[in-house]
Amino acid sequence: MGSRIWVCSLVISIQVLIIASQTNNQDYVALQSLQDIWQNTPPNWVGPDPCGAGWDGIRCNNSRVTSITLASLNLTGQLSGDIQELAELQILDLSYNKGLTGSLPPSIGNLKKLARLILVGCGFSGLIPDTIGSLQQLISLSLNSNNFIGGIPPSIGSLINLYWLDIADNKLSGTIPVSDGNKPGLDMLGHTKHFHFGQNRLSGEIPPRLFNSNMTLIHVLFESNNLIGNIPSTIGLVQTLEVLRLDRNALSGTVPQNLNSNSLLKELYLSNNKLTGALPNLTGLNSLNYMDLSNNSFTASAVPSWVLTLQSLTTLVMERVQLEGQVPVGLFSLPLLQTVILKNNQLNSTLDIGPSYSNKLQLVDLQSNYITDYARRVGYNKELILVGNPICQETGQSQTENYCVIPLQSNYSSYSTPLNNCLPTTCGSNQLSSSNCKCAYPYTGTLTFRAPSFFDLRNLSIYTSLQSSMMGFFQSHQLPVDSVSLSNPTKNSDDYVILDVEIFPSGLNRFNRGGISGVGFVLSSQTFKPPSVFGPFVFHGDGYGNFAGTHKSTSTGVIIGAAVGGSVLVILVLLAGVYAFRQKRRAERADKQNNPFASWNPDKSSGGVPQLKGARFFSFEELKRCTNNFSETNDLGSGGYGKVYRGTLPSGQLVAIKRAQHGSMQGGLEFKTEIELLSRVHHKNVVSLVGFCFEQDEQMLVYEYIPNGTLKESLSGKSGIRLDWMRRLRITLGAARGIQYLHDHANPPIIHRDIKTNNILLDERLTAKVADFGLSKPMDDSEKGHVTTQVKGTMGYMDPEYYMTQQLTEKSDVYSFGVVMLEMITARSPIEKGKYIVREVKQAMDRTKELYNLHGILDPAIGLNSTAPKCLEKYVDLALRCLEETGFLRPAMSEVVKEIENIMELAGLNPNAESASTSASYDEGGKGFDHPYSNESLFDYSGIYPPSKLEPK
Structure with a gap:
């Protein structure tokens, strides 16, 4: 035993001496901890000097690690609490690695210099740790598109430098926290521009104290939650607001009249709530492009005259809002108007689009109203839908008039931005042809636009402008991108516009990790800004599996080899003995694991060893570790049988562990019969049994984890x-x-x-x-x-x-x-x-x-x-x-x-x-919804993106 300790001490001492000359030892140990629990780390993560050897995704300054950017690498595992040792870390971007699971360690709050924490589209779960509030240098916090639960930590209100806050598309619940006495709250975030909280389970009222005149918010996105109560009038105090999404909640009461004081407002979504009273007077919103007030219980009224004053309006959606009377002809003369949807109201009389309708008008949908006649106008040949009106119930009308037939929806899912004056190429080996007709392995993903200022997807020129904008950005920032292709524009039920993206490499036919790191980072960190018509977006990158080869530095390898060679010769014999001993112990453990029922005791009325198909035995200690000692954070709920916990196996697989209460446990024979039965059930529409535990007076069933609940x-x-x-x-x-x-x-x-x-x-x-x-x-x-x-x-x-x-x-x-x-x-x-x-x-x-x-x-x-x-x-x-x-x-x-x-x-x-x-x-x-190391010569964050340039505009 003493010789083993001496050998270990000698090896550690040699490593410390070598590391001290390059990478800070504390930082190296922290990176080594991450490497030990992650799979699919970059192949050049070898050797004891990450900074000197240029490990992919790692950036250093004076031997200290300052940036980790590892997006779309197919990483799996958990985030080690040893991350706290990286005391100089400023950027942590692990986005688009769905295999990264488990909870965020509370120790992440010790990264006092962290400016950007970007974990978009991973598989993280559990509570957002309250220690996030200790990151006083944080300017960007992007935790969207994960599986976080629990409430929004009030401590986030302490982040006085925070610019970007995106926690959308999780399973967060509870109320929106505001300050109270000594307790911080989100109302304290005076420099924050973005509140992106949509697609969660937030409840309670929107606190009036959340908004004040000192705030500089431009995006407030609270859509698709369980919020109730009134829309607070204090939102009118935020004079910088450009996008407001409160749709798909259960908000009630009247719309505050001072909403029209938000003169910069461009997009307004209030649909699918329980709002009552008169339609709000929005006179003065001269920047408003998109307005949707649908599916509320407003007092019956005519189309309000103030609508005719909204000279920037492109889209008007007011379905099921008790509109009545005649549609004013002046509505269609708004110069930028593209889409009018006034379905399911009580509009009547004659429809007159007028002689001076907007030349941009593409769709007028007035289904299910009481319109009796249509004053035809020469020239208007765009889409008009009057199905469900008396005019279409007259004999013969439904057969002779196009407006009495629901038009077939054009299929834009086959659309792709055009080629750049070249002939398409036939590619093989899973390659795709780029816009420049070159075969390559593209980096793929989707762009989801959360509040676009257009409704109709048929204006194909806007996608070309987006393509041009992306290419210009990539080129100006020296990223290795040859071309960008956009395709399949769709609009989902939440009014998000979704586009498929293919980003092709320049030079070689595939990206190296440096190229992916650069592209992934500028998209996950929102450094790229699309044309304003698209509004706020989120990018979800796919894992990239076709990296160009990574070449290690020969000189570095020679130096390291020479330094450790002599030491290796000295300890080789001792290591051989230690290795043999450890192999013997491993073999013994493997025999036990290969016979998982060694602890099954037929003398305790449990019958013979179970005959299982696919399910495995777990020890109590294994399940205790993978649930963090059955912590409340991993508690998924309870029933008559007992409690269910979320767990993460060493392989990274998420599981649900059903732990019986002692008073409800079956007899051993019944438990054996149940697991034998369930182990035979294998179908895509039946939850699979992964394994079981039957020891230390415990009965537990381990199922595959199903993320979206019941x-x-x-x-x-x-x-x-x-x-x-x-x-x-x-x-x-x-x-x-x-x-x-x-x-x-x-x-x-x-x-x-x-x-x-x-x-x-x-x-x-x-x-x-x-x-x-x-x-x-x-x-x-x-x-x-x-x-x-x-x-x-x-x-x-x-x-x-x-x-x-x-x-x-x-x-x-x-x-x-x-x-x-x-x-x-x-x-x-x-x-x-x-x-x-x-x-x-x-x-x-x-x-x-x-x-x-x-x-x-x-x-x-x-x-x-x-x-x-x-x-x-x-x-x-x-x-x-x-x-x-x-x-x-x-x-x-x-x-x-x-x-x-x-x-x-x-x-x-x-x-x-x-x-x-x-x-x-x-x-x-x-x-x-749901979803990207760097070759230093290709992408050097310290040179191209100093901290002042990383702040989103």
């Missing part, structure tokens, strides 16, 4: 994910396929016995996965038809025939699934305020009327389109067949799956297509 949470709005009709169809089909697999293909067949929206989970692609088999019942050959068993399940979903007879069959799951189908279209709990949803639907139904007269029950968030009514009626028919009182009248799950596939095809969907491509595409959304 279907119940999404239907209720708690998850922040918006489910339109098409997404609900895909989720319904996925859940049905999972249940069919249990009934028809599992061995033995399984009756779930507790099908409900709380037991259907949604993964990062919104794929449905059936979960929680605590009440499941396997059916052997002797039990075909039914099994008599004690009644178990959840009230509201339970099969009444099973409840009365205690005879359980597969059709009991079918009944429960029928309740889920109704919950999908109503977003109501099965039993709510004493009312049973099945009875409510049956009583309201009238098959002679449109949508079976269910308008008052349907969830408005479905967003029914022109093809939905017929599809929805078939959907309701299928749900009611599943809900027949007697089981033999209900369809089998295989038939249910086929019917849902037919309904999807009728709706124009491919039932075999994947769900959302990423979490970023929910809205995308989702999430995502």
Whole structure:
């Protein structure tokens, strides 16, 4: 033992002597700690001198590490608490590495010189540590598009130099913190320009104290949360405001009249709230481009005259706001007007677009009003939609007039910015042809614009201007980019515009890590600014796997080799002995791991060793480590069985660990039977069992982690994910396929016995996965038809025939699934305020009327389109067949799956297509919505981007 200590001490002493001559020893140890727990680190991360050898992504000043930029490297692992040792670190950018998971260590607050913390599009989770408030030099904090939970730390209010605050697209909850006595709050951020908080679960009122006249905010983005109460009038005090998004919350009351004092306001989104009273008077907002007040409960009124004064207006959206009377002809004369959407109001009389309408006008959508006539004007041949008005109900009108037909939507998903005067090239080996017709491996990703000033995607010239702007920026900052291609413009349900991006390398046909580092950093740090029409954006880069070779410095290697060579010869023999001893111990441990049931004790009524397919044994200590000692931060919730914790395995895989309370534990034999059953279940629509723990009087099941929670949470709005009709169809089909697999293909067949929206989970692609088999019942050959068993399940979903007879069959799951189908279209709990949803639907139904007269029950968030009514009626028919009182009248799950596939095809969907491509595409959304070392000669931050130049404009 003494010789081993001597050997280790000698090796460490040699390393310290060598490192001291170049990289600071403290910094080297910290980087080594990161390298030990990360996978896919750059291949030139070798040797003891990161600064002298120029490790990719590492920048130094006088032997101290000042910058770590490692975007889109496919890194996996966690962020070590040893990061705190990098005392001179100014920039930390780990964006677009979805494999980086776990919580942020509280020790990150010790990086007192950190100016930029950029973790966009990773997989970090847990609470945002309160120690963030200690980073007094921080100017940019970008934690968006992760899985953070809990509240916004009030300590962020202490960051007096903060310019950029983006925590959007997480799972943050609680209220928005403001200062109170000695406690800091976000109202103290007088220099901050950006509050990007959208796509979270924030609740409570927007505090009036949040805004004051000393603030310099230009973007306030609070969309898609659970905020309630009034819009505070104090927002009118922020004279610098340009973009205000409060849409998709539950805000109520009147719109403050002093909103028109925000004279610089360009984009205003107040839609999908519960606002009441008169429409606000926005006279004086001469910069306003985009206004959406839709889906509120304003007092009925004519189109307000102040709208005609908004000379900069490009887009007017006021759907379902109780507008009445005639549409003023002067509206269409606004010089920059492109889009007018006034659907579902009470507008009437004659529509007159007038002789002097804007030459930019592309779309006038007045569906479902009471317009009786149209004064045709020579010259206007753009899109006009009057479907659902009396004018289109006259005999023959719907067949002869284009405005009485819903136009086919143009498909822009095939659009790509044009080639640069060259002939396209056929490429192989997974390469793509660039705008300059050169074959290469591009760096790909998506640009999501959160508040564009345009609605219509058909103005293709704006994408060309964006392409030109990006190329000009890359060239002026000496980044190794040959060309940029933009394609597939789409607009999601949250009014985000999404563009696919391909960035091609110059010189070689692939980027090295320095090039990716440069491109990734300027996009993640918002250094690049797009044309103003696009507004605030977020970039989500894909992992890059085609790096050019990294060449190490020969001279450095020779020096290091010479320095350590003599020492290696001295200790070689001793190391060989130590190595042999350690290999023997490893072999012993490997034997134990290869026999994970060595600790299984059949003498404790647990039966023989379990026969598992795919699941593995975890020791209690392993699960204790991967949950940080079952900390509250990793607590996902609890039920009758016990608690569920989030954990991260050493491989980086996220898991959900279901830990039984001692009072609810099964006997050993029952537990063994359950894990044997679950280990045989393998289907894309069923949650997978990763393993189990059965030692130290513990029973734990380890499942794959499903990031987007339960279907119940999404239907209720708690998850922040918006489910339109098409997404609900895909989720319904996925859940049905999972249940069919249990009934028809599992061995033995399984009756779930507790099908409900709380037991259907949604993964990062919104794929449905059936979960929680605590009440499941396997059916052997002797039990075909039914099994008599004690009644178990959840009230509201339970099969009444099973409840009365205690005879359980597969059709009991079918009944429960029928309740889920109704919950999908109503977003109501099965039993709510004493009312049973099945009875409510049956009583309201009238098959002679449109949508079976269910308008008052349907969830408005479905967003029914022109093809939905017929599809929805078939959907309701299928749900009611599943809900027949007697089981033999209900369809089998295989038939249910086929019917849902037919309904999807009728709706124009491919039932075999994947769900959302990423979490970023929910809205995308989702999430995502959802989602980038440096060769010093190519990208030197210290030379090209001194701190003063890094501040976003």
